Amino acid sequence: MAMLEPTARQHLVVVGGGMVARRLVDALRARDDAGRWAVTVLCEEPRAPYDRVALTSYFTGRHPEDLALGGQDLWDDPLVTLRRGVAARSVERQARTVTTADGRTLAYDSLVLATGSYAAVPPVPGKDLRGAFVYRTIDDVADLRAYVEGLRSELDRPVRGAVVGGGLLGLEAAGALRALEVDTTVVEFAPRLMPLQVDDGGGEALRRLIENLGVRVRTGTATARIGGDRGRVARMEFTEGEPMDVDVVIFAVGVRPRDELARAAGLEVGERGGVVVDEGCRTADPAVWAIGEVACIQGRCLGLVAPGYTMAEIVADRLLGGEGTFPGADLSTKLKLLGVDVASFGDAFAKEAGGLEVVISDPVAGVYKKLVMSDDARTLRGGILVGDATAYAALRPMVGRPLGADPAAYLLPEGSAPAPAGDLPDDAAVCSCNNVSAGAIRCAVVDAGCTDLAGVKACTRAGTSCGSCLPLVKKLLTTELEKSGVEVSGALCEHFDLSRAQLFDVVRVQGLTTFSDIIGRHGRGRGCDICKPVVGSILASLGTGHILDGERATLQDTNDHVMANLQKDGSYSVVPRIPGGEVTPEGLIAIGEVAREFGLYTKITGGQRIDLFGARIEQLPKIWKRLVDHGFESGHAYGKSLRTVKSCVGSTWCRYGVQDSVGLAIALELRYRGLRSPHKLKLGVSGCARECAEARGKDVGVIATDQGWNLYVGGNGGFTPRHAQLLAEDLDTEALVRTVDRFLMYYVFTADRLQRTAAWVEDYEGGLDAIRGVVLDDSLGIGADLDAAMAAHVDSYEDEWAAALEDPEKLRRFGSFVNAPELPDDSLAYVAERGQARPATDSERRQSGVLIAGTTLEVRR
Amino acid sequence: MTVNLPDAEAPASTLLEVCPLKALSTERGAAALVRGVQVALFRTFDDQVYAVQQQDPYSGANVMSRGIVGSRGEAPTVASPMYKQVFDLRTGACLDPVGKDPRPLLTYEVAIQDGIVLVGAARAVDANHVPGAP
Ligand code: SRM
Ligand SMILES: Cc1cc2nc3c(=O)[nH]c(=O)nc-3n(C[C@H](O)[C@H](O)[C@H](O)COP(=O)(O)OP(=O)(O)OC[C@H]3O[C@@H](n4cnc5c(N)ncnc54)[C@H](O)[C@@H]3O)c2cc1C
Ligand code: SF4
Ligand code: FES
Numbered sequence: 001m002a003m004l005e006p007t008a009r010q011h012l013v014v015v016g017g018g019m020v021a022r023r024l025v026d027a028l029r030a031r032d033d034a035g036r037w038a039v040t041v042l043c044e045e046p047r048a049p050y051d052r053v054a055l056t057s058y059f060t061g062r063h064p065e066d067l068a069l070g071g072q073d074l075w076d077d078p079l080v081t082l083r084r085g086v087a088a089r090s091v092e093r094q095a096r097t098v099t100t101a102d103g104r105t106l107a108y109d110s111l112v113l114a115t116g117s118y119a120a121v122p123p124v125p126g127k128d129l130r131g132a133f134v135y136r137t138i139d140d141v142a143d144l145r146a147y148v149e150g151l152r153s154e155l156d157r158p159v160r161g162a163v164v165g166g167g168l169l170g171l172e173a174a175g176a177l178r179a180l181e182v183d184t185t186v187v188e189f190a191p192r193l194m195p196l197q198v199d200d201g202g203g204e205a206l207r208r209l210i211e212n213l214g215v216r217v218r219t220g221t222a223t224a225r226i227g228g229d230r231g232r233v234a235r236m237e238f239t240e241g242e243p244m245d246v247d248v249v250i251f252a253v254g255v256r257p258r259d260e261l262a263r264a265a266g267l268e269v270g271e272r273g274g275v276v277v278d279e280g281c282r283t284a285d286p287a288v289w290a291i292g293e294v295a296c297i298q299g300r301c302l303g304l305v306a307p308g309y310t311m312a313e314i315v316a317d318r319l320l321g322g323e324g325t326f327p328g329a330d331l332s333t334k335l336k337l338l339g340v341d342v343a344s345f346g347d348a349f350a351k352e353a354g355g356l357e358v359v360i361s362d363p364v365a366g367v368y369k370k371l372v373m374s375d376d377a378r379t380l381r382g383g384i385l386v387g388d389a390t391a392y393a394a395l396r397p398m399v400g401r402p403l404g405a406d407p408a409a410y411l412l413p414e415g416s417a418p419a420p421a422g423d424l425p426d427d428a429a430v431c432s433c434n435n436v437s438a439g440a441i442r443c444a445v446v447d448a449g450c451t452d453l454a455g456v457k458a459c460t461r462a463g464t465s466c467g468s469c470l471p472l473v474k475k476l477l478t479t480e481l482e483k484s485g486v487e488v489s490g491a492l493c494e495h496f497d498l499s500r501a502q503l504f505d506v507v508r509v510q511g512l513t514t515f516s517d518i519i520g521r522h523g524r525g526r527g528c529d530i531c532k533p534v535v536g537s538i539l540a541s542l543g544t545g546h547i548l549d550g551e552r553a554t555l556q557d558t559n560d561h562v563m564a565n566l567q568k569d570g571s572y573s574v575v576p577r578i579p580g581g582e583v584t585p586e587g588l589i590a591i592g593e594v595a596r597e598f599g600l601y602t603k604i605t606g607g608q609r610i611d612l613f614g615a616r617i618e619q620l621p622k623i624w625k626r627l628v629d630h631g632f633e634s635g636h637a638y639g640k641s642l643r644t645v646k647s648c649v650g651s652t653w654c655r656y657g658v659q660d661s662v663g664l665a666i667a668l669e670l671r672y673r674g675l676r677s678p679h680k681l682k683l684g685v686s687g688c689a690r691e692c693a694e695a696r697g698k699d700v701g702v703i704a705t706d707q708g709w710n711l712y713v714g715g716n717g718g719f720t721p722r723h724a725q726l727l728a729e730d731l732d733t734e735a736l737v738r739t740v741d742r743f744l745m746y747y748v749f750t751a752d753r754l755q756r757t758a759a760w761v762e763d764y765e766g767g768l769d770a771i772r773g774v775v776l777d778d779s780l781g782i783g784a785d786l787d788a789a790m791a792a793h794v795d796s797y798e799d800e801w802a803a804a805l806e807d808p809e810k811l812r813r814f815g816s817f818v819n820a821p822e823l824p825d826d827s828l829a830y831v832a833e834r835g836q837a838r839p840a841t842d843s844e845r846r847q848s849g850v851l852i853a854g855t856t857l858e859v860r861r
Numbered sequence: 862m863t864v865n866l867p868d869a870e871a872p873a874s875t876l877l878e879v880c881p882l883k884a885l886s887t888e889r890g891a892a893a894l895v896r897g898v899q900v901a902l903f904r905t906f907d908d909q910v911y912a913v914q915q916q917d918p919y920s921g922a923n924v925m926s927r928g929i930v931g932s933r934g935e936a937p938t939v940a941s942p943m944y945k946q947v948f949d950l951r952t953g954a955c956l957d958p959v960g961k962d963p964r965p966l967l968t969y970e971v972a973i974q975d976g977i978v979l980v981g982a983a984r985a986v987d988a989n990h991v992p993g994a995p
């Protein structure tokens with residue numbers, strides 16, 4: 001090929017002035033330094049290419065000019081001619097000319113079709129009535145706005161609108177209607193919203209989010225007919241369900257490639273339309289190219305702007321002699337629809353065989369996240385994020401790569417953890433029971449001069465109902481006090497100036513074993529409901545005897561004192577320990593018989609055990625006796641101590657399990673049962689990365705790997721849910737147990753009263769890394785102490801119930817009345833519900849006749 | 862079972878025998894039935910005995926005897942085991958209403974004779990009592 005002279009300038013005609021056309025001209029002009037190409041762009045719309053993706057922002061007050069793409073410079077370039085409002089009519093390939101709607105003929109050396117798509121309109125009767133719109137161009141949205149505004153001034157009620165189509169476009173359109181204050185319903189034929197991008201779970205999350213914005217959603221129904229009134233849209237009828245009165249309808253059911261020029265010119269089109277091109281975006285005619293939505297590449301048309309831009313770059317490259325080819329479409333999308341984040345990437349529907357899904361769904365927060373993994377749970381294949389797409393940026397590039405030990409961690413990026421209390425915005429709700437914001441609490445400290453928790457509680461009422469917000473309230477208080485230079489005392493209460501951790505140290509180092517001794521040396525007064533249980537717990541952690549021995553009994557909260565859980569009416573519940581959730585049929589029958597005999601309301605707990613409610617204090621020893629005789633022991637559903645070690649079935653039965661999770665869970669539960677701690681402790685063990693035991697929601701979570709166990713710490717559910725963080729990987733069982741021993745003991749040694757592990761790790765100076773140093777590398781040289789303390793706990797464990805049953809002095813505490821130990825509390829009243837007894841409500845108590853006196857009476861059905 | 866209940870017919874002003882002092886543990890309450898009414902008895906560290914209503918005024922449950930005994934300043938106290946309000950055992954005054962409106966406990970006259978605890982009538986409630994004041 002002869003060298004091209006600069007004078008041998010060629011002419012490129014681009015048909016269509018959309019986003020992709022603009023990108024082509026831009027790319028070409030940027031690289032064509034020699035000026036080999038002059039470009040003419042034929043643009044049917046009356047304006048220069050604009051940002052169609054941002055079309056909806058037209059309704060939030062933006063002018064059409066604000067949608068312009070890039071500056072005017074490109075169009076001022078002498079080698080570029082933009083012809084607005086001029087459509088191409090036909091292409092004469094033989095002659096290499098294009099005829100325009102205004103009757104002119106343009107010669108080309110190369111022709112690029114970038115005509116995009118038009119909005120599809122379903123063939124329903126009434127589709128042409130006034131008030132029916134599509135949603136594709138600035139003119140479409142300008143007409144829509146004018147129509148709605150006209151209606152609004154005419155009607156004395158809100159304008160009613162419907163969007164046909166619940167996909168990406170439909171939700172955009174619904175957003176536009178909302179912005180115009182139209183009462184909006186989205187009608188989707190498929191059973192969920194955005195059927196092409198998200199799965200059922202994602203669609204459900206999306207529906208909830210969108211309904212919360214006041215948009216109604218009707219899925220699984222097709223529009224049968226649009227009824228008119230004097231030529232205007234008035235109602236819609238459906239194949240399923242009630243008809244609906246509407247004033248305006250937007251069709252957003254999809255797009256069709258505008259391939260009419262190519263068809264007429266005899267170029268090949270795809271099965272579903274679109275100009276067929278090769279990997280270089282060229283048609284069978286070497287002088288004709290197609291890019292953007294109109295191109296059928298690799299067998300399909302792509303309705304996103306990013307692949308269109310890639311095609312534009314390829315053609316610019318090829319026009320200048322390059323060899324660029326289309327790398328394949330990445331249909332990943334991240335959108336903000338009606339303010340809702342939606343992202344979908346890779347093999348989002350797990351179409352490839354053997355895919356495995358990791359799903360995190362929080363309907364309350366309106367978040368649905370799914371990762372599709374390869375069958376060994378290692379390689380990321382794709383995913384869907386609805387409600388919070390912050391992980392998209394990190395995840396999309398990882399498609400096809402291993403995600404490491406813990407895929408779910410990607411769904412919870414560091415930044416998504418709840419902000420430390422100090423940084424909470426003022427309007428953040430801290431106490432949901434009493435509707436108190438962070439600002440109100442700061443105000444109580446700064447303006448009202450509250451200096452302690454009691455003051456803040458009295459002043460704001462925060463923390464006075466369920467109490468679960470108290471740690472947060474305390475943190476806000478401390479932060480504010482510190483800010484204003486007040487020295488914050490860690491004092492436990494008016495009786496002790498020491499904090500729990502300090503008290504723990506002195507008790508341990510000085511070997512103190514009685515409350516009187518401790519308060520005599522380090523405190524004042526006779527203690528209270530705050531310091532007494534703390535001292536009781538410290539003494540118990542240090543393994544200094546039965547929790548009800550001597551004076552120790554006076555330190556315990558009623559639950560620890562009677563070793564059962566107090567209920568609202570003054571009765572108790574009994575929760576037999578079922579380590580790892582494993583129970584024999586005989587065990588189940590025994591529990592069932594006890595419940596039946598004592599008339600106890602029976603419920604499966606969230607912690608893999610069985611709770612028996614409604615036991616009177618004087619019945620407790622009899623109930624225990626029966627349970628102990630059947631091999632059960634005390635379950636701590638009360639107490640700041642180990643609750644349960646939740647387990648999945650693991651390798652014993654599960655086809656995916658790689659380790660014996662039940663066996664390990666039982667071993668851990670038996671090891672740590674009875675361990676008294678600053679707050680309750682929950683553990684979980686899963687047999688593989690599928691994580692059926694929800695171990696990462698526990699203070700200590702263990703997840704099996706091919707090599708051993710991964711150990712996570714600092715998780716919890718409850719008021720401020722936290723996912724546990726990885727502490728160590730691929731430990732063998734012995735190393736795992738040693739590490740958990742040290743982690744738990746170090747927590748017991750140093751945490752604050754009622755501080756769960758997550759908050760402790762967060763508050764600990766140096767965070768998890770520093771704690772890892774202590775428990776794995778013995779950075780403080782206390783490893784042996786921690787090991788010894790745990791060994792002492794394990795060796796001295798005794799079944800608290802069985803021990804109480806052996807001791808008449810302890811049994812005396814279970815009399816109902818000191819002068820009538822067997823007489824039941826006659827104020828207890830129960831009502832039958834679903835075949836069991838439950839406490840009567842106040843109003844039921846006031847009406848006589850409905851009551852069943854005492855739980856032992858037979859329940860009427 | 863031997864039940865030896867104080868006579869429900871006895872005039873309210875008389876002191877009735879309830880139990881031996883040694884049946885009460887130090888700093889741990891016990892419930893008793895006095896004239897058919899549930900009363901919570903407390904024996905404090907200094908061997909004083911107090912009697913208050915067994916019904917927790919906040920939850921309505923008969924549980925006050927199961928609360929933790931201690932002190933606030935000079936006042937001997939019990940904290941309700943249900944929602945942790947704190948009461949002065951001497952006067953029944955609510956010292957920490959935990960964000961609710963203060964509700965006092967009824968207190969009962971108590972005497973100890975020959976190692977036996979006697980409980981009398983409920984004392985009048987001082988409606989003007991300011992919580993927290995001695
Ligand atoms: C029985 C049970 C509900 C059920 O019917 O399923 C239950 C019942 C109680 N929970 Fe719970 N929780 C139960 C599972 C849970 C779970 C789920 C779990 O363990 O998997 C959670 C969230 C997970 C977690 O703790 O991280 C849970 C988070 C709480 C919290 C909030 C803790 C937090 O850190 O925010 C409290 C309040 C507290 O401990 O201060 C609480 C407190 C309570 C208490 C003890 C409240 C009380 O003092 O009366 C309830 C009395 C239990 C009783 O009388 O037997 N319960 N509770 C569950 C017993 C499980 C078991 O067998 O041990
Ligand atoms: C409301 C809305 C929101 C969207 N949101 C997103 C998003 O978030 N992310 C995303 O990736 N994509 C989104 N899209 C899709 C995206 O806008 C398109 O993929 C992109 O615009 C395609 O560019 P194009 O240049 O191929 O076609 P177009 O932008 O459609 O441009 C084609 C142009 O050619 C003109 N034309 C057609 N025929 C002729 C002719 N014969 N002569 C002259 N001119 C002609 C048309 O009038 C049009 O102006 C959205 C689309 C809409 C409508
Ligand atoms: S977590 Fe346990 S039960 Fe679930 S799949 Fe893995 S091994 Fe099986
Ligand atoms: S008391 Fe604050 S959230 Fe319940």
